[in-house]
Amino acid sequence: MIKIEIDQDWKFKQVDKQEWLPATVPGCVHTDLLNNGQIEDPFFGANENKCQWIEYKNWEYRTVFTVDAYVLKEDEIELVFEGLDTYASIYLNDTELLVTYNMFSTWRASVKDIIKFGENVLHIRFESPTNKVLPEMAKLDFRYHALQDNAVEASALTRKAPYHYGWDWGPRFVTSGIWKPIILEARSHAKTDTIFIKQETLNKQLAQLSLQTEFYSSKNTSGTLRLIHKGTGTVLVDTEVEIKNGGNTTTHDFELADPKLWYPNGYGEQHLYAFKVEWIEDGQVVHEKNLKIGLRNLELRREKDEWGESFEFVVNGVKIFAKGANWIPADNFLDRVDKRRYEELILASKKVHFNMLRVWGGGIYESDEFYELCDEHGILVWQDFMFACSLFPADDGFLESVKNEVVDNIKRLRNHASLALWCGNNENEWIYDFDGDGMKNRFGLKEEEIKVFKQDYEKLNNQLLKSLVAEHNPNLVYWPSSPSSDYKAPANDDNYGDIHHWDVWHMGYPVENYKKLKPRFISEFGFQSMPDPRTIDRYLEEEQRFLGSPAMETHQKHHRGYSLIKTYMERAYPYPKDFDGFAYLSQVQQADYMKYAIEYFRSLMPKCMGILYWQLNDCWPVCSWASIDYDLRWKAFHYYAKKFYNPVLIYAENKTENVKVKLISDSKRINNGHLKWQLLNFSGAVLHNEIIPVSGQDVNTVNTVLELPKELLLKNRASDETYLLFELMEDKKVIADNRLFFEEPKKLKLQEATIDATIEDASDVVYIHLSASAYAKNVFLIFESDNGFFEDNYFDMDANQTVTIKYHPENMDFKHDIKIVSMKDMIEQF
Numbered sequence: 001m002i003k004i005e006i007d008q009d010w011k012f013k014q015v016d017k018q019e020w021l022p023a024t025v026p027g028c029v030h031t032d033l034l035n036n037g038q039i040e041d042p043f044f045g046a047n048e049n050k051c052q053w054i055e056y057k058n059w060e061y062r063t064v065f066t067v068d069a070y071v072l073k074e075d076e077i078e079l080v081f082e083g084l085d086t087y088a089s090i091y092l093n094d095t096e097l098l099v100t101y102n103m104f105s106t107w108r109a110s111v112k113d114i115i116k117f118g119e120n121v122l123h124i125r126f127e128s129p130t131n132k133v134l135p136e137m138a139k140l141d142f143r144y145h146a147l148q149d150n151a152v153e154a155s156a157l158t159r160k161a162p163y164h165y166g167w168d169w170g171p172r173f174v175t176s177g178i179w180k181p182i183i184l185e186a187r188s189h190a191k192t193d194t195i196f197i198k199q200e201t202l203n204k205q206l207a208q209l210s211l212q213t214e215f216y217s218s219k220n221t222s223g224t225l226r227l228i229h230k231g232t233g234t235v236l237v238d239t240e241v242e243i244k245n246g247g248n249t250t251t252h253d254f255e256l257a258d259p260k261l262w263y264p265n266g267y268g269e270q271h272l273y274a275f276k277v278e279w280i281e282d283g284q285v286v287h288e289k290n291l292k293i294g295l296r297n298l299e300l301r302r303e304k305d306e307w308g309e310s311f312e313f314v315v316n317g318v319k320i321f322a323k324g325a326n327w328i329p330a331d332n333f334l335d336r337v338d339k340r341r342y343e344e345l346i347l348a349s350k351k352v353h354f355n356m357l358r359v360w361g362g363g364i365y366e367s368d369e370f371y372e373l374c375d376e377h378g379i380l381v382w383q384d385f386m387f388a389c390s391l392f393p394a395d396d397g398f399l400e401s402v403k404n405e406v407v408d409n410i411k412r413l414r415n416h417a418s419l420a421l422w423c424g425n426n427e428n429e430w431i432y433d434f435d436g437d438g439m440k441n442r443f444g445l446k447e448e449e450i451k452v453f454k455q456d457y458e459k460l461n462n463q464l465l466k467s468l469v470a471e472h473n474p475n476l477v478y479w480p481s482s483p484s485s486d487y488k489a490p491a492n493d494d495n496y497g498d499i500h501h502w503d504v505w506h507m508g509y510p511v512e513n514y515k516k517l518k519p520r521f522i523s524e525f526g527f528q529s530m531p532d533p534r535t536i537d538r539y540l541e542e543e544q545r546f547l548g549s550p551a552m553e554t555h556q557k558h559h560r561g562y563s564l565i566k567t568y569m570e571r572a573y574p575y576p577k578d579f580d581g582f583a584y585l586s587q588v589q590q591a592d593y594m595k596y597a598i599e600y601f602r603s604l605m606p607k608c609m610g611i612l613y614w615q616l617n618d619c620w621p622v623c624s625w626a627s628i629d630y631d632l633r634w635k636a637f638h639y640y641a642k643k644f645y646n647p648v649l650i651y652a653e654n655k656t657e658n659v660k661v662k663l664i665s666d667s668k669r670i671n672n673g674h675l676k677w678q679l680l681n682f683s684g685a686v687l688h689n690e691i692i693p694v695s696g697q698d699v700n701t702v703n704t705v706l707e708l709p710k711e712l713l714l715k716n717r718a719s720d721e722t723y724l725l726f727e728l729m730e731d732k733k734v735i736a737d738n739r740l741f742f743e744e745p746k747k748l749k750l751q752e753a754t755i756d757a758t759i760e761d762a763s764d765v766v767y768i769h770l771s772a773s774a775y776a777k778n779v780f781l782i783f784e785s786d787n788g789f790f791e792d793n794y795f796d797m798d799a800n801q802t803v804t805i806k807y808h809p810e811n812m813d814f815k816h817d818i819k820i821v822s823m824k825d826m827i828e829q830f
C-alpha cells in the first residue's frame with residue numbers, strides 16, 4: 001500500500017481576509033497565528049483574553065500536492081483524515097469530499113475519480129465551532145448545561161475536546177484545524193483495516209489468542225495472512241483468506257507456549273511481544289502492520305463483602321493497589337505534544353511508583369504514543385469516554401456521531417496491555433443526580449426536562465457506550481461514570497465503586513475531612529498550588545508579579561483559587577515573606593495535604609484499593625492541582641509522591657494520646673526488616689533511638705507496629721521543636737522513611753539553619769552533598785543558570801546529617817551557582 005502524508009506547503013487564512021500565510025499541518029489555527037506573528041503568545045500574561053475572537057472566525061487551509069503516475073495506477077485511492085477539529089468542509093480540486101463534525105473520528109474519502117496527475121489542490125474550510133452551533137442551540141427546548149464551559153455552552157453539542165472551552169485549570173482556546181495527519185492511501189489490493197489480537201485464555205503454560213482482522217477490498221480477491229513473532233521469527237498464523245468486495249472480518253486462533261506475562265509497574269516486568277502482520281497478494285507483501293502486545297489477565301473484581309462490593313483491579317491473579325493520578329491533555333494546542341513530552345510525564349509517573357493513570361473525560365482520546373509508553377512502563381489506563389461535567393443530547397445524529405468516534409477509538413486502543421477500563425464519562429451521573437433531587441435543586445429544572453435528560457443519559461451511556469464496549473472490546477469492563485456505584489447506591493458512595501472528593505478544597509472544608517472517608521477507590525481529590533517560580537516567570541512581566549495582577553488572575557481559573565490557598569495556608573502555615581514565599585509555601589501545603597490524604601487512604605487497604613489524585617499535569621502554565629507543572633518541573637507534591645506511593649509506607653498518625661505507626665505494603669513483602677525510630681529536636685539532639693524488627697509482612701497488608709504514648713515522648717520537651725524520624729531498613733538499606741511533627745508548621749520553632757553544599761561532578765550527573773546546622777524544613781534547591789532535574793527536592797534535613805542529592809544537568813559545563821532555601825527563609829514570623 002502506498003501511504004503519503006500530506007503535510008507540506010500548507011497555507012491558511014481567515015475566510016473573510018485575503019492574505020494566505022504559511023501553516024503547519026498537523027497543527028491548529030492558534031499556533032499558526034502565533035508562528036506568523038499575528039497574535040502574541042496566548043500563554044503569556046493576560047493574552048488569553050486577546051485571543052477570544054479566533055473561535056468566532058471561519059478559517060481555511062489549503063495545499064497543492066503532486067501526484068505521480070505510480071499512485072494513479074492503483075485501483076483505490078483514498079484521503080484519510082485522522083483528526084479534523086472540527087466542523088470542516090473538505091474539497092479536492094474544487095469537488096466537495098466530506099463535511100465533518102467530530103474531532104475524535106477518522107474521516108475517509110475515496111478520491112480515485114477526482115485526483116489527477118501532477119498538482120492537486122486540497123482545501124479545507126473550518127467553520128467557527130461556536131457560531132456553527134449557536135443557531136442550533138437557539139432552536140432547542142432545553143439548555144444543555146456544560147458546567148465548565150466558560151462562555152456559551154456550545155461544547156455540549158460539539159464533539160470536540162471539552163477542555164478547549166475553558167476549565168477550572170485551563171484557558172479557553174476554541175481551536176480549529178487539522179490536528180492529526182492527512183494520509184493519501186493508494187492500493188490495488190485488499191487492506192487490513194483493523195487488527196485485534198484478542199486474548200482468549202491465558203495461563204502460565206499457554207496463551208490462546210486470536211487474530212481478528214477486518215479487511216476492506218473493492219473487489220473479490222484472495223491472499224495470505226501471516227502473523228510473525230518478530231522476536232523469534234516464528235510464524236504463528238499463515239493462512240489463505242478469501243476476500244469479498246467490501247468489508248470482511250476473519251478470525252484465526254493461535255497459541256504461545258510459556259507466555260511471558262505483562263505486569264503493571266511495581267508488580268513485575270512489562271513484557272511485550274512484537275508481532276508483524278503481513279497481507280500477501282500474488283506473492284508480494286502488500287500491507288504490513290507492527291504491533292506490540294502485552295499478555296495479561298485483567299479483571300476488575302467486584303465481590304460482595306462486609307462493606308458492600310469490592311472494587312479492585314487484579315492482574316494475572318495479583319491484586320493491584322492502584323496508585324496514580326488523573327491525566328489531562330498535555331497542551332492546549334495539541335500539535336505541541338510530542339513524544340518527548342509524553343515520555344517525560346510517563347517516566348515521571350513511573351519514577352514515583354504510579355501504576356495507573358486516568359485519561360480524564362474532558363480531554364481527548366490520547367495519541368498512540370501515549371498508550372505505547374504506558375504499555376512499556378506498566379501504567380494501567382483508566383480510559384474515560386470524552387464526556388465531562390455536562391448534559392448531552394441523544395438525538396439520532398448525535399448518537400451516530402458518537403458511535404463512529406467510539407468505534408474508531410476502541411479499535412485503535414484495544415490492543416494495548418495498559419488499557420484497563422472504559423468509563424462512560426466524568427462526573428455526569430454524580431453532578432446531575434438523575435435519580436435524586438439534584439436536577440431540580442441545583443439546576444432548577446422542571447420534571448419534564450429531567451425526564452428527557454435522564455432518558456438521554458441512559459441512551460448515550462448505559463445503552464450506546466456500554467454496548468459498543470461489549471461488542472468491540474469484550475475483555476474490558478465498561479464502568480458507567482466516574483464516580484459511580486454502578487447503580488448499587490447513589491454515585492459517590494464509600495462502599496461501592498469509585499468516589500471523587502472535593503469538600504476539601506472546593507468547599508473549604510478542613511483537610512481532616514479526608515479521614516471521614518472510607519472509599520473503595522478514590523479517583524479524584526486534590527489541592528491547588530502555584531507552579532515552579534521559573535515557570536511562573538515565563539508568563540509574567542516583572543511588574544505583574546503579584547496576586548491580583550491581570551496576568552496572575554488569568555493564570556488562575558478557579559474563581560476562589562488564590563483565596564482558598566490563602567485561607568488554608570492561614571490555618572496551618574506561617575506567613576509567606578513575599579511572592580516567591582507564597583509560591584513555595586503553596587507547593588509545600590499542597591504536598592503536605594496530599595500526603596496526609598494519601599497515606600490515610602492507603603491505610604484503608606484492603607477496603608480501599610486505589611488512589612488517583614487530581615491531577616498529574618497541566619495544559620499551560622497555571623496555578624492548579626497538578627503535581628508537575630506545564631514546563632514539566634516537579635512540584636513538591638510530585639517529589640512527595642515518591643514517598644507516599646512507595647511500595648512500603650511508614651504511616652505515623654498523631655493521635656490525642658499516642659502516635660500510632662503502621663506499616664503499609666502493597667506490592668512488596670517485608671521479609672526481614674528493622675524499623676528505626678528516633679525522637680529528635682531541631683538542634684540535632686537524639687532524645688530517643690530504638691530499632692525494632694519487622695518481618696513477615698505480606699503484600700497488601702497494613703500492620704500496626706508501634707504505639708508510642710505522647711505523654712512519654714513529650715515529657716519535659718517542647719512539642720514545637722521535637723519530632724519523630726522513622727526509617728525502615730532491609731539489608732542495611734533504608735527502604736522507607738517518614739517524619740512526624742507534633743505541631744502544625746506555623747507553630748514550629750524553626751531555626752536559622754546553615755546549609756553547606758559541596759558539589760561533585762561525575763560523568764553525566766552531579767552529586768550535591770548537603771549538611772545542615774539545624775533541622776531544615778522543605779529544602780528547595782535550584783541552580784540559577786541551569787535547568788536540570790533534581791532527583792529529590794523540597795526534602796527535610798535533620799541537623800548535622802549529610803544528604804546527597806543527584807542532579808541531572810541540562811548542560812554539563814554549567815556554573816555551580818546553587819541556591820538553597822528552606823521554609824525558614826521563605827516566611828515571616830511576627
Ligand code: BMA
Pocket residue numbers: 148167168169389426427500524614
Ligand atoms: C474534578 C474534575 C475537573 C476539575 C476538578 C477540579 O471534578 O473532574 O472537572 O478540574 O474537579 O475542580
